[in-house]
Structures are given as C-alpha cells and as structure tokens.
Amino acid sequence: MQLMSIEDLAVYLGDSKRTIYKYIASGDCPPYIRISAKNIKFDRADVDAWLESKKVIPKDNQAHLRSSPLPWTPRAQRVMKESEKAARQYKADYVGTGHILLGIVEVKECLGAVILRNLKIDKQKVREVYEQLHKDPNVEVERKTTGDKQNLTDITQKAIQCATEEAIRLGHEYVGAEHLLAAVLLVGDGWGHRILTELGVTLEQVRSETAKLVVCRPFQTE
Numbered sequence: 001m002q003l004m005s006i007e008d009l010a011v012y013l014g015d016s017k018r019t020i021y022k023y024i025a026s027g028d029c030p031p032y033i034r035i036s037a038k039n040i041k042f043d044r045a046d047v048d049a050w051l052e053s054k055k056v057i058p059k060d061n062q063a064h065l066r067s068s069p070l071p072w073t074p075r076a077q078r079v080m081k082e083s084e085k086a087a088r089q090y091k092a093d094y095v096g097t098g099h100i101l102l103g104i105v106e107v108k109e110c111l112g113a114v115i116l117r118n119l120k121i122d123k124q125k126v127r128e129v130y131e132q133l134h135k136d137p138n139v140e141v142e143r144k145t146t147g148d149k150q151n152l153t154d155i156t157q158k159a160i161q162c163a164t165e166e167a168i169r170l171g172h173e174y175v176g177a178e179h180l181l182a183a184v185l186l187v188g189d190g191w192g193h194r195i196l197t198e199l200g201v202t203l204e205q206v207r208s209e210t211a212k213l214v215v216c217r218p219f220q221t222e
Contacts, residue, residue, distance in 0.1 A: 001043050001044075001045075002043065002044035002045070003033070003041040003042065003043060003044075004041065004042045004043075004044055004047060005040075005041060005042075006020050006021070006040055008042075009030075009042050009047065012047065024040070029050070030042050030043075030046040030047045030049070030050035031043070031046045031050075031212060031213075032046075046213065049111060049114070049213045049214060050213075050214060052073065052075065052111065052176075053073070053111075053172065053174065053176060053214040054174075069164065070164055070167055070168070070172075070173060070174055070175050071173075071174050071175070072174065072175045072176075073174050073175070073176045073177070075107055075109065075110040075111075075176065075177055076110070076174075076175055076176050076177045076179075076180060078103075078107045078110070079100070079103040079104050079106075079107050079110060079112065079177050079180060080095075080100075080103060081103070082102070082103035082106040082107055083095050083099040083100045083102065083103035084099075084103075084151070085103075085106075086098075086099040086102040086103060086106070087099045087151075090134055092141070093144070094142070094143075094144045094151050094152055094153045094156070095151055095152050095153065095156055096141070096142035096153045096155065096156055096190060096191050096192070097142065097153070097155050097156050097159050097184050097187065097190035097191055097192030097193060098130050098133065098142075098190070098191030098192050098194075098195060099156075100156060100159065100180060100184055100192055101126055101130070101181075101184055101191075101192040101195055101196070102126065102127065102130060104116070104177055104180060104181055105122070105123040105126045105127075106123070107177065108123070110176070110177035110178075111176055111177050111178040111210070111213055111214070112176075112177030112178050112180055112181035113177065114213065115178060115181060115206055115209040115210060115213070116181070116201070118209050118212075119201055119205055119206075119209065121199050121201060125199060126195060126199070129195045129198050129199060130191065130195055133191055133194065133195070139191075142154070142155050142156065142190050142191060153190070155187055155189055155190035156190070158187050159180070159183040159184055159186070159187045159190070159192070160180075160183065161183075162182075162183035162186040162187055163175050163179040163180045163182070163183035164179070166179045166182045166183055166186065167179045170210070170214075172214070178206075178210045178213070178214070181206055182203060182206045182207060182210070184196060185201070185202070185203040185206060186203065
C-alpha cells in the first residue's frame with residue numbers, strides 16, 4: 001500500500017488542497033483512510049482506480065457503443081475487442097458472455113479484472129472453466145436471433161444493456177469493465193454467468209468490490 005497525504009494528492013492531480021477537501025466533502029473522491037480529522041491518507045491504487053473511472057474517450061464505430069447512452073471507458077472498449085479475439089480463437093460465430101469474461105481477465109488492469117483478482121479468481125481459472133464448457137458437446141452455445149449487424153449473441157446484447165443500467169444505478173457517467181462484470185451476472189443466463197457461478201462469484205460480491213474501488217452514487221428519481 002502506497003499512502004498519499006492530502007498534499008500528495010493535490011500535487012498528483014494538479015489541484016489545490018482546498019479542491020481536494022471539496023472532493024471529500026462532496027463524496028466524489030477516492031476511498032480514503034481517516035486517521036484523524038486532519039490526517040487523511042489515500043492509497044495510490046485507489047486513486048488510480050478513481051481516475052480510471054473518470055476517463056472517457058469518444059465512441060468509436062462499434063454498434064454497441066453508438067447505441068449506448070453513456071460513453072465507454074478505454075479499458076471497457078479493450079475488453080470488447082479482446083472478447084472478439086476470444087470468439088475467433090474458439091471459432092464462435094458471435095461474441096458470447098463467456099467471451100466477455102475472457103476479455104475482462106485479459107485486460108488485467110481493468111477494474112473488472114481487479115475485482116476478480118480480489119475475489120481470488122485469476123485468468124487461468126476463468127479459462128479452465130470456459131474450456132470445459134467448450135469441450136462439452138451437451139452444453140448449448142449462445143445464439144443470435146436478431147437481424148441487426150452486431151456480432152453479439154442475444155444474451156450478450158442483453159448484458160451490454162444491463163451494464164449501462166448498472167452504471168446508471170451507481171450514478172456513474174460511463175460504462176466500465178466493472179459494469180460489464182456485474183452485467184454478466186445480472187442477465188442470469190449464458191456461459192459467462194455459468195462460469196462465474198461455478199467459480200463462486202456472486203453479484204453481491206462484485207458490487208461490494210466495486211464500491212471499494214470507485215465512488216458509487218445510487219441513481220434516485222424524484
């Protein structure tokens with residue numbers, strides 16, 4: 001753990017100490033350790049995770065990004081590209097939720113992968129369970145029934161919608177890999193859900209770990 005003081009964080013972000021205190025007062029700040037009223041410390045890893053949640057780049061030409069009401073973080077976009085690679089590797093016609101999960105663990109610095117590692121789930125464990133399913137002729141593959149141009153199974157399209165809804169629920173203005181991970185469980189079906197279930201990962205655990213890494217403000221309606 002690399003601890004940073006208020007002064008350290010101000011220098012790191014290029015802000016004033018007063019601005020850092022405003023972040024803390026508003027609740028939009030990295031998780032911190034309150035040793036005393038005047039002695040607050042931040043873990044550098046938490047700061048970097050918080051900064052990652054703020055990173056947004058313009059949408060590219062992928063259909064699922066164009067249709068999303070929220071921008072996707074660069075790492076979430078990389079997860080989707082790695083998912084496409086995984087689908088090609090296993091000669092799948094479309095990207096399924098199992099491929100999404102393989103994409104998450106492949107982008108090791110994304111928050112989805114960090115959450116899984118915090119839950120003692122590594123890349124090898126995910127791939128082993130995926131390959132067991134892949135080799136079992138009795139396991140039904142995910143399918144695509146819609147006529148749109150997206151190269152995603154029906155369940156994956158539903159998961160992407162769930163990821164956006166999860167981001168909105170948490171008060172986030174972006175879709176990140178952590179939301180995709182939760183969405184794989186939220187859909188309640190598909191290879192990704194089955195893999196996580198077999199590995200003992202629950203939605204409650206994913207949400208709990210997400211709350212430790214980034215500030216969550218549940219969406220409220222009036």
